[in-house]
Amino acid sequence: MDERRTLAWHETLEMHELVAFQSNGLIKLKKMIREVRDPQLRNLYGxxxxxxxxxxRELLPFFPQAPHRDEEEEERADNPFYSGDLLGFAKTSVRSYAIAITETATPQLRNVLVKQxxxxxxxxxQIxxxxxxxGYYPAYNLSELLRNDVRNANRALSMQ
Known part of the structure; x- marks a missing residue:
């Protein structure tokens, strides 16, 4: 197998999506586990x-191999997390509606789903x-986008 020093753009973007989604999810889980009282559910959270x-931890070592990566910058407030979480929810909603439409046989329901x-x-x-x-989602600057992913993943990993 031919090993490359740099990741391809398409795999870099897929890695970005996975790390961004999982970092936001990890932060949310770490905040929510404090409220979970049921021992079995708390264990599932753990x-x-x-x-x-x-x-x-397995994905972060690939970031230095991404094309055009710059140095890290300082930490920002929680607005990027909250807006990123909202964006992930909206993206999942779009995907869920698209899938539901392909499973719909009733025209009236399909019309409602298409509208939604x-x-x-x-x-x-809008999000x-x-x-x-x-500046929370620098879509046209891959280096900045990946820098945000690394910062967010490290923040999620360091949370107690």
Whole structure:
């Protein structure tokens, strides 16, 4: 197998999506586990946290191989996390509606789902625009995008 020094753009972007999604999820799980009282459910949260931490630890070493990566910058406030979480939710909504539409046989239900899919697409665009304007999602700057992923993953891993 031919080993490359630099990741391809397409795999770098997929890695970005995975790390961003899992970092936000890890932060959320670590905040929420404090409120979980049921021992069995709390254990499931613990197992989930460990699994996501392991995923991030395995993916982060690939970031230096990403094309055009710059040095790290200082930590920012929680707005990137909250808006990123909202963006992930909106993106999942768009995907879920698209899948549901392909499983729908009833025309009236399909019409409602298409209407709601279009609304979810507009909602996603609004959140993305907010994040882009505030520098939380530098979609046209791969180095900055990956730097944000590394910072967010490290923040999630360091949380107690």
């Amino acid at each position: 197992v989930s946290i460990q699994a996501i931490e392991q995923n991030l 899919l279009n609304a979810a697409i507009r909602w996603h665009a 993305f625009q907010y994040m882009y304007e505030h």
